[in-house]
Amino acid sequence: MDLRQLRYFIAVAEERSFTVAARRLNLSQPPLSQHIQALEAELGTQLLYRTSRKVEPTQAGEAMLLRGRAILQQIKSAEDEVRSIGAGLIGTLDLGATGSILRGRLAELLAAYREVAPLVRMTVHEQAPALQIAALLNRTTNISLIRGVPRERDLTSKLAWREEVVLAVPRSHPLAKRKRVALGELASEDHVILDPDSSDFARYVQTCCVDAGFLPRVSQQVVDAQSIPSLIAAGFGVALVPQSIARFTTADIAFRPIRPSPPAADVFLVFREDETSMVVHNFIKLALRYLSQRRRLG
Amino acid sequence: MDLRQLRYFIAVAEERSFTVAARRLNLSQPPLSQHIQALEAELGTQLLYRTSRKVEPTQAGEAMLLRGRAILQQIKSAEDEVRSIGAGLIGTLDLGATGSILRGRLAELLAAYREVAPLVRMTVHEQAPALQIAALLNRTTNISLIRGVPRERDLTSKLAWREEVVLAVPRSHPLAKRKRVALGELASEDHVILDPDSSDFARYVQTCCVDAGFLPRVSQQVVDAQSIPSLIAAGFGVALVPQSIARFTTADIAFRPIRPSPPAADVFLVFREDETSMVVHNFIKLALRYLSQRRRLG
DNA sequence: AGGATTGATAGGCTTTCGCTATGGACCTCC
DNA sequence: GGAGGTCCATAGCGAAAGCCTATCAATCCT
CATH class of the missing domain: 3.40.190.10 (Periplasmic binding protein-like II)
Structure with missing residues (x-):
């Protein structure tokens, strides 16, 4: 089965007409008929009961219509989710920071980020700098804010x-x-x-x-x-x-x-060099932009 | 998104290799790469993180993999259901009969049918012949067993x-x-x-x-x-x-x-002329075959 | 009875798809 | 440390599909 065939079938079943459905699909009527025939042949079942005057789904067609709609919806929802994850709008973000940094400028940075990506689940792990480095290497956290540049080779640091x-x-x-x-x-x-x-x-x-x-x-x-x-x-x-x-x-x-x-x-944003999460990349990009703006403004 | 692309992506994500996945899909490697690229372009998101040594799903890819597998499964299940309905193996069957016919040869006929189509939900409506005709025209029942041929034009009768x-x-x-x-x-x-x-x-x-x-x-x-x-x-x-x-x-x-x-x-199988349910057609076909067999044997 | 409408069929053209050949990056082994 | 091997990406070509217009057969409506 093909998604195109499924979409076509749903259109015909809903419109109860090949001609009207073809118009809705921006398609001429013949290929539509052919696709429906192909789908029926593959399923070994008539899905639409057609006379020259009316088109109606058979029982099998009714079932196909119901399940098909659900499937298309799921596909759309999956696409949306994947797009959101890819854009870094959905996901989790684990930050490491010491209490003084967290209560300092980090708090306002987090607030700014939350406005851009409200669906990201942020967690701040308040811990000593040495533990933060370990957590980054562990992949327990994605980003740390640290005074000073760690010398580990897998980590990248940007001045915050x-x-x-x-x-x-x-x-x-x-x-x-x-x-x-x-x-x-x-x-x-x-x-x-x-x-x-x-x-x-x-x-x-x-x-x-x-x-x-x-x-x-x-x-x-x-x-x-x-x-x-x-x-x-x-x-x-x-x-x-x-x-x-x-x-x-x-x-x-x-x-x-x-x-x-x-x-x-100097306070640095530190993260794994091979970090793949778009949430993390997004955060870093936004953070650097936001902070440089703040620096310029005051 | 195309189901083919989805299947291809899942294969690559599972095998963590374009080459191996292509083998599994009975396909050469280049078109596989192209389809994945097309899918990624459509979603605006990288789904696979690839170096020349290894292939790994990104976070978006992981989500796609999960949801994609579920979608394929749903499609398969929908196909199965539609096929079953089309073959008359799933559905409902409402029969009308008088008590004497039900307790007579009909019972053994139903037993024989249940062996062929155990998933069909059968209901026998025990009622007077006149009500049975009304029920058939109503579509309350699909088939009646009646002594004599009703004269209604929309009904077909077969000697049982x-x-x-x-x-x-x-x-x-x-x-x-x-x-x-x-x-x-x-x-x-x-x-x-x-x-x-x-x-x-x-x-x-x-x-x-x-x-x-x-x-x-x-x-x-x-x-x-x-x-x-x-x-x-x-x-x-x-x-x-x-x-x-x-x-x-x-x-x-x-x-x-x-x-x-x-x-x-004479006892007749009576049903609507325009009956579309494969369950009903199946039952009638089986019933006539079964009954003629019985007649020959005993 | 004839025109109109509907779905099915036929034939031609364009697009897509998959294949082979090849390139570039990286790993491994001698 | 360079040669060979492996992996994914790219290029170009032939085959298959998908879509279109034109037409047919059946049915409905006037």
Whole structure:
């Protein structure tokens, strides 16, 4: 059986006329008759009872009409689904991010994406950077947002945005009175830092300090950036943190820009080089476009 | 989308190789590539991710594979159903018959038919002959078994079998002692008859009696042949009944053949002339064959 | 009875389909 | 590390199908 034959048959059965059906199909009547005959021959069954005055489906024809319509509908629906998947409008998207990035600019990016592709099931996996890399290689996640470029060969990274690194100090601290702070002035302070083993950002900050001529004295080392503000407020010292964190912390803490030469922490979109999902490609394309726009605007 | 393309795609997706799939499809590899390309172009989506070493479905391809398999299966199932209906192996069959015919030879005919077409839903409507005709014209029933040929123009009748008409008398009756009885001898008896208005059989019997030189004296007239044996046993008189009734009545009654020139009641298969159902045609064909066979054998 | 309408058939033309031959990328084996 | 082998894509040709116009046979309507 052929889909063309099926469509033709349905048209004739519905119109109860070869001539009218042919008109509807933008076809002349003879080939229509021939196709119906071929279909009947293949099924070994008369589907239409025809006199020169009227055409009516036989019982077999009624069944064929019913099932045929369902089949055509299913085909259409399958085509739509495949097209949607191919266009990246349907599917799943697993993102990896740390809490600070998620609560930072990522949230607005996700909102923008959801407007474009509302049917994509998004899941954000909040986890430490090292685990994010593993998850990407695992195919547990499709995309990660990470401060720093991972060196794995199968992964591709694209700069998403740059965040200035700022100083976090207790409001009572003398540096809190200052409008800006030079990096070198922090040499004598106690520092709260992230674990450099699991965090590119921590390593980057460390490098910046070394470049400024000192190795930060560590009073406390944490794995989750979320813990830093509380420790600062509790008087454990100062910390160099991404500016985006400033938006979500208590009043006990002051954030001060580092000047001159403020360090910038780069956040990257990271994904598998061989990623095939159109949802992922779509997201990346949209994200880069959206972010560059934002950068230009403000 | 074309079914051929769908089949081709499924083969390639399953085999994960154009070359192998082409072999399976009894096709050379180039047209296979072309069809897949055409399908992908139509859907605007890559369905297969191909390198020179391996072929794998994309996410869209996976969906297409799943839905496509279901569609092909549905098509096959629809074809099977239509073929079965066309062959008269699936459907419904509504038969009309009087109780005496049903409990007579019809039962064995239905048993024979059920062996050939076990999936056909048969329903027997036990009703008076006049109602049977109406039901046939109504399309409430497809086939009736009636003693006598209805004169309606839209109905066709085929002789199913002939039954000898025999005399039913109480065992205590003098005629019960006889081996055979001539029709003329019943002139002086009281008769239990069916309503001649609704029964061809009753009219036929009446005609036979008139031919034999008398008009039967009616002691009781009933509409249901089933009532006759009880009335005979109760001493209401005698009755001329189809031989088949003899098999299902009590010991109080004797059945005696009419000799010479036994009257014969003909039972006909009656059906609409424009009947289209293959189930009905099948049943009629089988019934006539089966019955003529039975006639020859016994 | 004759014109009109309907589905079936016949013959010619265009499009599609499948084949062989070949190209380009990649893997494997010596 | 280059030669051969394998795989999918492309090109060009012959065969088959699909579609069209013209016509026929049957039926309906006036």
